[in-house]
Amino acid sequence: MTIDLEKRSGCALLTLNRPEALNALSFDILREIGDAFDEVAGWKDVRAFLITGAGEKAFCAGADIKELRNRTLTEQKRGSEFGQSVFGKLDRLPIASIALVNGYAFGGGAELALASTFRLAGADAVFGLPEIKLGLIPGYGGTQRLPRLIGEGRALEIIMTGRSVKAEEAERIGLVNTIADGDLIEAGLAFAGRFTRYSLPALEFARRAVQRSGDGPLHEGLQLEADLSTLAYQTRDAEEGMAAFEEKRKPEFGDE
Numbered sequence: 001m002t003i004d005l006e007k008r009s010g011c012a013l014l015t016l017n018r019p020e021a022l023n024a025l026s027f028d029i030l031r032e033i034g035d036a037f038d039e040v041a042g043w044k045d046v047r048a049f050l051i052t053g054a055g056e057k058a059f060c061a062g063a064d065i066k067e068l069r070n071r072t073l074t075e076q077k078r079g080s081e082f083g084q085s086v087f088g089k090l091d092r093l094p095i096a097s098i099a100l101v102n103g104y105a106f107g108g109g110a111e112l113a114l115a116s117t118f119r120l121a122g123a124d125a126v127f128g129l130p131e132i133k134l135g136l137i138p139g140y141g142g143t144q145r146l147p148r149l150i151g152e153g154r155a156l157e158i159i160m161t162g163r164s165v166k167a168e169e170a171e172r173i174g175l176v177n178t179i180a181d182g183d184l185i186e187a188g189l190a191f192a193g194r195f196t197r198y199s200l201p202a203l204e205f206a207r208r209a210v211q212r213s214g215d216g217p218l219h220e221g222l223q224l225e226a227d228l229s230t231l232a233y234q235t236r237d238a239e240e241g242m243a244a245f246e247e248k249r250k251p252e253f254g255d256e
């Protein structure tokens, strides 16, 4: 196995564990990541999903370049679609995911972080989509998720120059939510603690509505918002939340 999957303080924690290759995404590790996402989807007792990379140097240095060579076009296309489908599983999880980016997040590694709900950077984090330097372009979602996050102009500049983005700039342009001091896993658990006390259905509906905001026409997004806010309204948690407000007490959400 080249990943570790465990539970930590009410969260799922996945560690890419191939530090000798800077956690590069071989086909095997991608498959393991996909299986881990499926497994976590069935865990009822976790409220957020943290993803990190083993070793001091890298979150993940991208697709395994040594494996990329000598592929047929069909293999290449399937490879790209496979990586996209693995990272796409994060969107469909009932819980939010947080990429804890230590060191390099390049290529497919940056794309894994982009597919996560939130990104926390260590002070040493460096992002990049350097595929252009290999004569390639991003293939695991980077051309679609980066512009949605930071805008087309900045995304084009980063993708077409292949330049690196350090933690401070990443925070300034909205590529990461925040820079964390100290132990990144502790920081990730603390970050998760800022929302995991709320009702899981409400958190999921909010995430789904916001994630669709860049996808289509405004009127469709507004319809989805109306539908999901009505679903949230029908939960016991909404009843409890509004009752607790009136009774001037803290709500006790039961995730239903």
Ligand code: CO8
Pocket (backbone or CB within 6 Å): 020, 021, 022, 024, 025, 057, 061, 062, 063, 064, 065, 066, 076, 079, 080, 083, 104, 106, 107, 108, 109, 130, 131, 134, 136, 137, 138, 139, 140
């Ligand atoms: N793939 C395979 N091995 C890697 C990768 C990688 N992406 N990155 C690092 N490694 C290996 C190195 O080969 C080296 O192994 P060895 O010791 O056996 O030579 C080991 O990890 C340590 O790396 P370095 O010695 O290079 O470490 P440095 O600190 O000198 O440099 C860097 C760190 C700057 C991160 C450097 O390793 C680097 O530039 N790596 C490549 C980054 C990159 O270009 N990533 C993008 C890859 S392409 C991609 O992600 C998407 C392609 C399109 C998808 C298509 C789908 C099929």
